[in-house]
Amino acid sequence: MANRESLNLNAEKIKELVEVFYQNLLQEQYFKDTFKARGVDLNLLKSRQQSFILALIMDDTEVNANHQQQVQTRHSFNTSPENAHIWIRVMEESMEEISLDETIRTKLLTKMRMLMKTIVRD
Numbered sequence: 418m419a420n421r422e423s424l425n426l427n428a429e430k431i432k433e434l435v436e437v438f439y440q441n442l443l444q445e446q447y448f449k450d451t452f453k454a455r456g457v458d459l460n461l462l463k464s465r466q467q468s469f470i471l472a473l474i475m476d477d478t479e480v481n482a483n484h485q486q487q488v489q490t491r492h493s494f495n496t497s498p499e500n501a502h503i504w505i506r507v508m509e510e511s512m513e514e515i516s517l518d519e520t521i522r523t524k525l526l527t528k529m530r531m532l533m534k535t536i537v538r539d
């Protein structure tokens with residue numbers, strides 16, 4: 418239920434998830450290089466990713482065109498299935514690392530896998 422208390426709890430937990438996720442993702446050479454080459458502002462990215470993930474949790478529609486649009490716009494480059502696999506694996510491991518609630522975990526991973534399809538070149 419998206420009441421104020423659950424929102425606060427989620428926000429804290431998702432902040433932790435995003436911190437751990439990018440720390441882990443940057444251990445992967447491709448992501449380290451890509452972020453560097455694009456001059457990504459990591460703090461800005463983390464704060465946007467945090468808002469985005471919270472929006473995914475709060476949203477009960479299966480496919481949300483706005484979310485798809487946002488992911489497509491910010492990933493004008495295409496990526497390979499291998500890199501997509503690494504991103505999702507690191508996300509799963511980070512969720513495990515912070516013991517994220519199972520229901521939220523499943524909901525997020527389902528949506529993230531769907532969103533990933535919009536930026537992967539087969």
Ligand code: HEM
Pocket residue numbers: 451452455457458462465466469487488491492496500501504529530532533
């Ligand atoms: C291999 C897959 C992916 C790569 C290489 C990648 C890479 C990046 C990069 C480089 C940025 C920074 C963009 C910029 O400011 O220039 C970014 C931003 C972002 N990515 Fe990804 N990403 C991947 C997958 C995903 C997926 C599956 C999602 C969906 C949950 C996602 C959500 C976001 C969000 C929300 C932002 C911030 C958007 C904004 O600034 O408004 N990414 N990503």
